[in-house]
Amino acid sequence: MTRTGMFSESTWKPTRPTRPRYLPPHLRSPQNDNAAFLDNVAPELTRSRFYSPQPARTTRGRGRGRGPRFTARRNPNWEDEKFDELEVVDDTLEEANVANNLEAYEDIPVQASGDDIPPPVKTFDEINLGDGLKQNIRRCNYIKPTPIQRHAIPIAVAGRDLMACAQTGSGKTAAFCFPIISGVLKDPLAVTRRGGGVSTAACPLALILAPTRELSCQIYEESKKFAYKTGAQIAVAYGGTPIYQQLRRLEKGVDILVATPGRLVDMVERARVSLGMIKYLALDEADRMLDMGFEPQIRKIVEQMDMPPPGTRQTMLFSATFPDEIQRLASDFLSDYVFLAVGRVGSSTDLIVQRVELVQEMDKRNHLLDLLRSQRSNGTPHSKHFLTLVFVETKKRADELERWLSRNGFPAIAMHGDKVQMEREQALRSFKCGATPILVATDVASRGLDIPHVAHVINFDMPKNIDDYVHRIGRTGRAGKCGLATAFFSDRNMSLAKSLAELMKESNQEVPTWLSQHAENYSAGSAGGWVRHDAVDFGGYDYRKGTASSSTHNNTYDVPATDGYYAAAAAASVNDPTFLSSGDCYAESSNDDYLVADGMNPYAAAPYGYMYGYGSVIASGWD
Ligand SMILES: Nc1ncnc2c1ncn2[C@@H]1O[C@H](COP(=O)(O)OP(=O)(O)OP(=O)(O)O)[C@@H](O)[C@H]1O
Numbered sequence: 037m038t039r040t041g042m043f044s045e046s047t048w049k050p051t052r053p054t055r056p057r058y059l060p061p062h063l064r065s066p067q068n069d070n071a072a073f074l075d076n077v078a079p080e081l082t083r084s085r086f087y088s089p090q091p092a093r094t095t096r097g098r099g100r101g102r103g104p105r106f107t108a109r110r111n112p113n114w115e116d117e118k119f120d121e122l123e124v125v126d127d128t129l130e131e132a133n134v135a136n137n138l139e140a141y142e143d144i145p146v147q148a149s150g151d152d153i154p155p156p157v158k159t160f161d162e163i164n165l166g167d168g169l170k171q172n173i174r175r176c177n178y179i180k181p182t183p184i185q186r187h188a189i190p191i192a193v194a195g196r197d198l199m200a201c202a203q204t205g206s207g208k209t210a211a212f213c214f215p216i217i218s219g220v221l222k223d224p225l226a227v228t229r230r231g232g233g234v235s236t237a238a239c240p241l242a243l244i245l246a247p248t249r250e251l252s253c254q255i256y257e258e259s260k261k262f263a264y265k266t267g268a269q270i271a272v273a274y275g276g277t278p279i280y281q282q283l284r285r286l287e288k289g290v291d292i293l294v295a296t297p298g299r300l301v302d303m304v305e306r307a308r309v310s311l312g313m314i315k316y317l318a319l320d321e322a323d324r325m326l327d328m329g330f331e332p333q334i335r336k337i338v339e340q341m342d343m344p345p346p347g348t349r350q351t352m353l354f355s356a357t358f359p360d361e362i363q364r365l366a367s368d369f370l371s372d373y374v375f376l377a378v379g380r381v382g383s384s385t386d387l388i389v390q391r392v393e394l395v396q397e398m399d400k401r402n403h404l405l406d407l408l409r410s411q412r413s414n415g416t417p418h419s420k421h422f423l424t425l426v427f428v429e430t431k432k433r434a435d436e437l438e439r440w441l442s443r444n445g446f447p448a449i450a451m452h453g454d455k456v457q458m459e460r461e462q463a464l465r466s467f468k469c470g471a472t473p474i475l476v477a478t479d480v481a482s483r484g485l486d487i488p489h490v491a492h493v494i495n496f497d498m499p500k501n502i503d504d505y506v507h508r509i510g511r512t513g514r515a516g517k518c519g520l521a522t523a524f525f526s527d528r529n530m531s532l533a534k535s536l537a538e539l540m541k542e543s544n545q546e547v548p549t550w551l552s553q554h555a556e557n558y559s560a561g562s563a564g565g566w567v568r569h570d571a572v573d574f575g576g577y578d579y580r581k582g583t584a585s586s587s588t589h590n591n592t593y594d595v596p597a598t599d600g601y602y603a604a605a606a607a608a609s610v611n612d613p614t615f616l617s618s619g620d621c622y623a624e625s626s627n628d629d630y631l632v633a634d635g636m637n638p639y640a641a642a643p644y645g646y647m648y649g650y651g652s653v654i655a656s657g658w659d
Pocket of ligand 1 (some may be wrong): 486
């Protein structure tokens with residue numbers, strides 16, 4: 037089936053405007069970044085349902101409307117003070133803005149497969165998360181769940197293992213944090229179990245692992261907001277800082293430990309943390325955690341220390357990308373899991389306007405300078421409202437480009453793995469607050485970081501594979517907001533041409549003719565480059581579908597993403613008591629016009645659905 041066939045005529049998709057000249061979002065008024073961006077870069081989008089004007093925020097204690105901003109970290113009790121300032125207010129305008137932004141995700145097709153899949157919800161109130169957590173969800177201005185939250189939270193709250201894939205910036209963090217916090221709060225033995233003390237190990241009930249220190253910190257801070265005043269004890273452990281402070285915190289006992297793998301192994305080996313009580317295990321950026329770099333450590337933590345086995349603990353894996361090989365590996369850690377894909381696995385959100393420019397290596401610096409100068413000459417200097425994130429391939433190049441940009445009048449700061457942790461944190465802080473509105477980074481900043489006002493991501497050097505590209509550009513265009521991504525494509529990047537062109541086409545981007553040409557040439561001339569699964573048709577991809585043992589996972593329900601879904605679900609459940617109950621998977625889509633795949637539930641599948649082919653994915657080029 038062609039992509040055109042996947043969307044009914046009635047399903048509006050923004051067409052990309054013709055762009056006579058380059059005009060990055062930095063040039064727009066700082067009062068209204070989203071609206072200005074859309075007016076100037078993608079004017080047609082302002083007529084779309086993606087668009088919601090964002091008036092300057094006036095709400096006391098509010099940040100960018102997707103949750104309170106907490107920046108005063110010097111005081112260890114900062115979160116209490118800051119959160120105390122927040123009331124659960126009825127700010128209808130603000131709520132409407134946030135909700136409108138998130139409308140952008142409504143039409144994304146969803147597929148789930150596995151046995152007895154708990155059905156999705158429409159609101160947070162439909163799930164028994166507990167009063168304290170619900171109050172904090174309101175405090176964070178999360179009015180309604182995003183699609184990944186609507187689907188993943190009920191599955192996780194029901195105690196099921198989960199492998200979940202959803203686009204960057206679509207709210208995966210809350211999707212695993214809410215069930216974990218809620219589970220911990222409901223556990224009557226949590227307080228007695230949490231361990232701690234000078235001579236005893238801390239015994240967390242939940243472990244959240246993330247690949248970078250900054251991402252661990254971010255998840256820790258988010259979870260503290262969600263667990264505010266609930267009594268849940270949350271701690272973070274990551275390398276690059278003295279271990280003793282973190283150990284002292286653990287002595288108070290901990291329910292939820294957020295950690296990077298290396299530091300956690302160290303703590304377990306020192307017998308300061310025991311994993312024997314772990315009931316919930318979440319891996320954020322799970323494909324990265326299980327790639328060649330991290331897998332041995334993850335195996336050690338999950339299989340060779342005292343963690344309860346799959347089936348006894350609940351395991352949740354989340355990422356925006358999930359290559360087939362990694363899914364296969366990941367299944368070692370899961371038991372009878374549900375596979376959930378919001379959008380096609382590895383797809384990018386079309387909230388991000390993607391541009392690709394053919395720039396040879398030796399011209400890159402001047403090209404970048406021209407780009408930044410044109411932004412400046414158009415009237416809007418870089419500021420805290422318009423941050424630019426530049427990705428380069430190596431640490432050395434990051435330092436060099438930082439110096440070169442600064443020398444040429446563009447304050448920039450570098451962040452990479454060779455900097456000491458204090459410098460890394462300082463760079464991120466300086467970037468976030470706009471003191472240094474250009475961050476030059478290696479892939480250490482490519483995953484998970486949720487930095488407000490990153491309006492432009494520039495791939496000065498292209499990443500090694502398309503999944504890394506998806507994560508990098510995903511630092512902009514988050515929580516329903518628009519963003520811009522510019523890639524400098526050189527002769528060295530030919531192996532990416534095909535997957536990049538496919539990815540862009542899939543997210544409704546204008547693909548330059550030269551790129552399509554290179555894509556054709558490259559795929560014709562190489563049998564063995566990086567191959568991603570068919571990017572032309574949608575298909576949330578559960579690798580089990582391609583295996584001989586997939587017989588229990590081959591039923592598919594297709595239902596629409598919006599209200600029709602619930603109508604179809606209700607009708608189906610009335611007509612068919614087995615609806616979503618055994619050996620099922622369902623695929624939610626925005627499509628009204630599709631073919632019914634083999635084994636679909638005939639009730640649910642009747643008017644909606646997709647046929648999709650599964651191809652193989654070869655994981656390659658992980659850093
Ligand atoms: N239900 C919601 N309502 C309002 N804002 C939300 C909601 N869920 C998440 N957000 C906000 O959306 C932003 C992106 O969320 P998050 O960082 O969890 O995305 P993600 O899917 O994990 O992205 P990535 O793939 O890059 O890690 C955050 O600022 C978060 O506060």
